[in-house]
Amino acid sequence: MIDVLVVDDEKHVRNLLVRMISIGFECNPMEAGSVEEALKLCDKHRFDLITTDIKFENEDELDGIEFIRRLRLRGIFTPVLIVSAFATAEHIAEVCKFAPIDYLAKPFTQDELRKKIRTLLEYKKDSFERYLREAEGLIHSNFPGDLEKGEQLVRTMFSLMPSSPIPHYLMAEILTRRGNSELAEKHRNAAKALDINMRGYRKGDEIETD
Amino acid sequence: MKLRPINLKFYVIVVGCGKIGLELAARLSQIGFNVTIIDKKPNSIQLLPEDYGGFIVIGDATERGTMEQAKANKADLLIVTTDDDSTNYFISMVGAKIFGIPSVLALVNNRENVPLFERSEIKVISPINLAVETFERNILEGIDQLVGDIK
Numbered sequence: 001m002i003d004v005l006v007v008d009d010e011k012h013v014r015n016l017l018v019r020m021i022s023i024g025f026e027c028n029p030m031e032a033g034s035v036e037e038a039l040k041l042c043d044k045h046r047f048d049l050i051t052t053d054i055k056f057e058n059e060d061e062l063d064g065i066e067f068i069r070r071l072r073l074r075g076i077f078t079p080v081l082i083v084s085a086f087a088t089a090e091h092i093a094e095v096c097k098f099a100p101i102d103y104l105a106k107p108f109t110q111d112e113l114r115k116k117i118r119t120l121l122e123y124k125k126d127s128f129e130r131y132l133r134e135a136e137g138l139i140h141s142n143f144p145g146d147l148e149k150g151e152q153l154v155r156t157m158f159s160l161m162p163s164s165p166i167p168h169y170l171m172a173e174i175l176t177r178r179g180n181s182e183l184a185e186k187h188r189n190a191a192k193a194l195d196i197n198m199r200g201y202r203k204g205d206e207i208e209t210d
Numbered sequence: 211m212k213l214r215p216i217n218l219k220f221y222v223i224v225v226g227c228g229k230i231g232l233e234l235a236a237r238l239s240q241i242g243f244n245v246t247i248i249d250k251k252p253n254s255i256q257l258l259p260e261d262y263g264g265f266i267v268i269g270d271a272t273e274r275g276t277m278e279q280a281k282a283n284k285a286d287l288l289i290v291t292t293d294d295d296s297t298n299y300f301i302s303m304v305g306a307k308i309f310g311i312p313s314v315l316a317l318v319n320n321r322e323n324v325p326l327f328e329r330s331e332i333k334v335i336s337p338i339n340l341a342v343e344t345f346e347r348n349i350l351e352g353i354d355q356l357v358g359d360i361k
Contacts, residue, residue, distance in 0.1 A: 015262065015264075016264055020244075107281055109219075
């Protein structure tokens with residue numbers, strides 16, 4: 001089950017996108033008609049994927065690119081699929097730095113959309129696993145400053161996969177190393193609550209159950 | 211849910227947002243087709259119903275750029291519904307021959323033009339022919355009663 005946010009000022013495009021994504025993926029789609037509305041939703045909910053237009057009628061400053069910029073500034077690294085008829089090369093160059101990101105020109109077919117979403121979700125999984133390896137190394141390193149770098153990565157992992165127990169396990173280790181055992185315990189409990197199969201975050205790890 | 215059987219896999223381009231094009235695009239999108247409607251005038255598009263789920267391209271469909279923007283090469287079906295037969299013929303031919311759309315349906319307003327479209331393997335919808343056929347069918351269905359009454 002994936003949580004998807006569809007951002008577009010044109011109702012007919014939102015209707016179609018929600019239908020198409022619901023047919024292709026088991027998901028829980030939400031809609032926003034403006035960037036402002038979308039940002040509010042992103043503050044309240046965590047999404048696995050966001051689709052957004054670039055040009056918004058009656059909005060000169062808050063366009064799709066500004067939306068993505070603000071998302072990343074808030075530490076939300078959810079993959080974004082830009083769905084627009086008006087994207088220029090400049091637009092694309094500007095958003096490239098806000099990866100993971102992809103672009104699909106309107107109109108599109110069901111197949112095109114499905115492929116783009118699959119690739120973005122795959123990318124998300126790959127980058128999550130890469131972050132996990134890096135974060136593990138940093139947490140267990142004794143080099144000054146590495147723990148902070150590790151924490152930064154774990155925060156990114158939280159935003160990539162909000163419902164995963166792994167970032168909570170990692171955060172618990174960071175906090176334990178810092179001596180904050182109380183908060184560490186809270187994270188560990190949160191991780192266990194999310195970890196249905198009690199698998200931990202390392203391969204072959206088994207978590208003790210109560 | 212009506213959408214399931216077709217699942218938006220079928221891509222349809224409807225040219226012309228007049229009474230017929232508008233209604234058709236709305237219905238096809240409801241049934242579960244992936245629809246793009248093309249019209250020159252932005253105003254006519256506003257008449258589309260609130261629950262229309264599909265794309266809108268504002269532009270002249272006789273221009274190649276507009277058809278390219280609508281991704282005509284990916285369309286499974288082209289429906290041409292403007293009130294001008296020569297425009298309909300031109301767009302239908304371009305759709306079939308240049309963009310390779312496998313199925314083309316055109317509205318033919320003047321029935322004298324029907325043979326021309328048919329010779330070019332374009333499927334024809336002619337309002338006059340349809341009306342005459344419907345009248346005829348209705349009359350024939352009621353003929354027994356009519357003959358009986360006359361007797």
